[in-house]
Amino acid sequence: MKLAVVGGGSTYTPELVDGFARLRDTLPVGELVLIDPAADRLELVGGLARRIFAEQDHDGRITTTADLDAGVADADAVLLQLRVGGQAARQQDESWPLECGCVGQETTGAGGLAKALRTVPVVLDIAERVRRANPGAWIIDFTNPVGIVTRALLQAGHKAVGLCNVAIHLQRKFAARLEVPPEEIHLDHYGLNHLTWELAVRLGGPDGPDQLPRLLAEHGAGIAEDLRLPRGLPARLGVVPSYYLRYYYTHDEVVEELRTKPSRAAEVAAMERELLEMYGDPALAEKPALLGKRGGAFYSEAAVALAAALLGGTSGGATAGQPSPVQVVNVFNDGTLPFLPDDAVIEVPATVGAAGALPLPAPAVGPLQAGLMAHVTAYENLALDAALRGGRDRVFTALLAHPLVGQYGMAEALTDRLLAHNRDHLAWA
Numbered sequence: 001m002k003l004a005v006v007g008g009g010s011t012y013t014p015e016l017v018d019g020f021a022r023l024r025d026t027l028p029v030g031e032l033v034l035i036d037p038a039a040d041r042l043e044l045v046g047g048l049a050r051r052i053f054a055e056q057d058h059d060g061r062i063t064t065t066a067d068l069d070a071g072v073a074d075a076d077a078v079l080l081q082l083r084v085g086g087q088a089a090r091q092q093d094e095s096w097p098l099e100c101g102c103v104g105q106e107t108t109g110a111g112g113l114a115k116a117l118r119t120v121p122v123v124l125d126i127a128e129r130v131r132r133a134n135p136g137a138w139i140i141d142f143t144n145p146v147g148i149v150t151r152a153l154l155q156a157g158h159k160a161v162g163l164c165n166v167a168i169h170l171q172r173k174f175a176a177r178l179e180v181p182p183e184e185i186h187l188d189h190y191g192l193n194h195l196t197w198e199l200a201v202r203l204g205g206p207d208g209p210d211q212l213p214r215l216l217a218e219h220g221a222g223i224a225e226d227l228r229l230p231r232g233l234p235a236r237l238g239v240v241p242s243y244y245l246r247y248y249y250t251h252d253e254v255v256e257e258l259r260t261k262p263s264r265a266a267e268v269a270a271m272e273r274e275l276l277e278m279y280g281d282p283a284l285a286e287k288p289a290l291l292g293k294r295g296g297a298f299y300s301e302a303a304v305a306l307a308a309a310l311l312g313g314t315s316g317g318a319t320a321g322q323p324s325p326v327q328v329v330n331v332f333n334d335g336t337l338p339f340l341p342d343d344a345v346i347e348v349p350a351t352v353g354a355a356g357a358l359p360l361p362a363p364a365v366g367p368l369q370a371g372l373m374a375h376v377t378a379y380e381n382l383a384l385d386a387a388l389r390g391g392r393d394r395v396f397t398a399l400l401a402h403p404l405v406g407q408y409g410m411a412e413a414l415t416d417r418l419l420a421h422n423r424d425h426l427a428w429a
Contacts, residue, residue, distance in 0.1 A: 002030060002031040002074055003033070003078075003079065004079070006080050006126055007036060007083065007143070008033070008035050008042060008045065011045070011279075012291075013081075014048050014291060015300050017032070017052050018287045019300020019301055019303065020032060020058070020304065021056040022056065023301070023304045026305070027304045027308040031061045031062075032060055032062045033063050033065060034063070035065055035066070039066060044279040046062060046063075050062045051285040052286060052287070055285035068126065072137070074134060075134060077138040077139070078140070079142060082122070085422075089115070090106050092111075093111030097417075100413045103247050103254050104258055107193075108244060110404075110405065110414040113386070113395070113398055113402070114421070115145060117383075119143060119149055120148065120152045123141070123153065131158065139160040141162045144194075146162045146164050148380050148384055150331075151384055159356070161331060161357050162330025163306055164328075165299045168298040169298055170242070171187055173223075174187075177215060178203070178211060178215070185202070186326065187200070187201060188349070189328045190347075190348050190363075190365060192345070195242070195245070195248075195376050197237075199239050201215055206360060217235075220234055223240060227242070229246055274290060306329065311354070326352075329352065330346070331346065331348070331359060332344070334359070336362050337362055337373070339365075339370050339374055341381075375401075375403045379402045382394065383398045385398075390427070390429070395415050399414050399418075
């Protein structure tokens with residue numbers, strides 16, 4: 001089995017490689033190709049990746065290349081984890097929105113739109129080249145904003161599934177609080193990418209007893225603290241919002257917080273410099289502990305489980321070391337949530353196999369969640385249109401539609417700043 005990782009020079013990659021090494025029985029990787037135009041980073045990451053495989057007695061071959069077409073040739077699956085513009089662009093995404101009183105964040109609000117505009121054309125070009133190289137290859141998208149990028153891929157007819165680590169991270173957190181193995185926890189995880197709620201936390205499978213009331217009663221304050229949400233919010237709602245809902249539920253407080261502390265982009269850039277220095281140590285043969293602070297926790301487990309299921313691996317049971325046949329992924333709605341269009345991309349539990357991902361029937365979704373999902377879906381429609389066709393008016397309209405913007409003057413000011421900071425990445429600007 002051959003896998004290719006576009007953005008293989010990312011400091012995330014050793015997390016992924018560690019998962020491939022540990023879970024070799026689930027996903028038998030014969031060749032792993034790391035693809036990245038940044039030769040210096042690729043050399044460091046590739047060297048550590050080979051040492052991780054060797055340390056764990058994995059006999060798969062790891063190669064590196066800057067040549068996308070050569071790298072994806074004959075690949076069974078291609079994982080996308082690229083960042084157009086690098087950390088410098090992320091720094092901008094987190095900075096200029098604050099000048100207008102809008103949250104500065106790389107996946108939502110105005111910064112998230114900027115990232116989508118830069119990213120969608122690049123990803124679609126990569127996907128077309130993957131399709132020419134191997135029409136049967138699956139594309140697994142971990143590139144943010146995952147919902148918009150995955151919709152662009154699916155709308156263009158690519159064999160693609162979007163992946164985010166929010167659900168698997170919460171699964172592990174809930175399992176620890178309930179003192180059960182993670183594979184015993186099934187989440188009724190519904191929404192859009194980075195706009196999700198846990199409607200139930202089931203023990204033993206999709207039909208198991210709901211442990212959410214117990215979790216909220218016994219651990220509600222701790223759950224809220226973990227997610228940086230107001231202390232009583234999860235218990236009051238009766239559901240657990242994802243961390244990203246703080247940008248909606250406490251927007252103005254977050255804006256003030258972001259204005260008075262170093263940006264996450266600056267923190268990550270410093271961390272990446274330290275990680276790359278570590279990766280250059282020939283004695284290092286495992287992912288360093290610092291990588292756990294980089295983000296993307298449990299990404300490798302989620303990616304291995306999804307790739308194994310799509311490629312016909314050992315997906316028959318929810319036992320340790322094996323992917324569950326039910327996984328949280330980003331897919332077309334197709335009637336799953338009746339209040340959203342069929343072509344909306346939603347993040348939900350689905351059965352995954354060689355034919356793709358089929359969402360499970362959804363429970364009733366309350367109006368608080370459904371209303372915000374519908375609002376953000378409308379924004380994502382306009383954001384994708386702007387990414388595909390360009391134009392200042394389309395950018396402005398998408399911003400005006402976003403629930404974190406929604407004001408004429410703010411949308412105008414944000415549009416001007418977005419274009420000024422992203423002209424080098426927008427062919428039409």
